[in-house]
Amino acid sequence: MMPIFFRNLPSSEPFTFDSVGNDRIQEAVNRPRGYPFYHYLQTETGEGIVKVQEKEYLLKENEGILIAPSIRHSYQSLHVSPDWKTCFATFTGSLESSIGDITGNQPVLLISSEQGIPISTIIKKVVTQYQNPPLDPLSLSSSCYQLLLLLAGGTAVQAATDPLYQQYLVPVLHEMETNYDSPLTIQELSRMVYVTPQYLSRLFRRFLGCSAYEYLTSYRIAKARELLLSSPRSEVQEIARQTGFTDPSHFIAVFRKITGVTPLEFRKLN
Template identity: 35%
Template sequence: MHAQHRRFFTNMGERQLPLYMESIGFNQAQENFNRPSGYPCYHWLQTIRGEGEFTFGGNTVLLKENSGVLLLPNEPHEYKPTSDIWETMYITFMGTQANAILSSLGLNQSSLYQWDLESQLQNYAARVLDSISSDRDVSELDVSGDTYRFLILLKKHGRVNNLPSISHAIERLEPVLILMEKSYGDPNLGLELMASEIGISPRHLNTMFKQTFRMTAYAYLIMFRIRKAKERMTGDSSITVKDTAHHVGFRDVSHFVATFRRIEGVTPEQYRILY
């Protein structure tokens, strides 16, 4: 059987976009690659079938099914098959805001990612390539959107260093999130009570929230209360700030106003006028 290769490359004009896909492709029989100077764009390589050996950053990892490597631009690397057949998909991308986007998502390090069998991440690149290949009207904005969607899936479903993925962490935290939804108006709702909902220590709960939402559990609760306050104030102009503060779990109105202003940049009254 002859090796099948399918590739798609973008045009130069697309390189002014915040995020653009430089290329995407499928290799039915992946060959050896050695790039001592790396690749000039962000480079993603994942295994579809079989396995290969991937070396970067002084470490060598085995790239099995449901795993891939994301490399920063110009990261030296090499890879080679370790099975009779090694099928791979790759995506290379860049953009005027690529560095900022990846930093904001916490994807700004060359890393090995793994995911579950049922994850959307496994077949996403193949679906994008199929869509691009069959769509005569594909636009640079469509492909840019596909690239951003890929990064979101990687952030949500990818696991680094055997840590749980965000999707798994949210499943584990679901009872706590439900408790917040039901009891955000209770001023006694705090870290101890939230942690006891899933039988872990407050410290462990904070660690899980920081890994998943980049903030502590209590900070997340405060953000949630402020969101509920905005919904309440903009839904009925007759509701006072004091009533709103108590409704969303603040004992002290001045504390509510100060917290609202710190998060939103305006006072509750100013926010109501704006919206």
């Protein structure tokens, strides 16, 4: 039986595993709405095809891929016979919203086989901890942070050094991440860098694999998670306003779509 473990209690640690497993004969998976947490998948043996939105990636032995929350994806073995074995981990914690900052705020990261070897070692260690309780939350949190730092050194699918990325997306991303609490439109953002909204949208799709609206919404929800935990006395309506949502009902609906729970449920769980 392949080891797969899920977190069954709320965690107060800054980073920890929501789920982890290894030595898994990987079945086909299709997630049209993505996964609610950062999700890492790595090949142990065999080969698999991972499709993220409209792009496909081949994962050979020890190669891995990190996918941000709520990004549409699917994967399956490259071959007809089920000979693709994988290990995986998903991440949460009280500082979950900062995982994007650690990993460069990229929706997808590819991990080379050289980087994958130490990552699989950490996953194996964590699985062993789950197999031999009681669990040590601090040790799990430390292992989780080590793994995230290894992922941060991965090769981004998007070439952040590309001149187009630097000239057009960097200032727009800075504007979004600085003024996420203000009304922002693709028209205003495109005027800021002297391009059409259509061209800016194409650049977002090319480098980040999502629309400008999807990026801004994900960033706002990440900030909302942070505020829900750091300001426990703030009302949901106030959190909505502070993160750029004028309608609290819309905020709750978007929050639930991305995280799987309402803002109040998220606060109680954490």
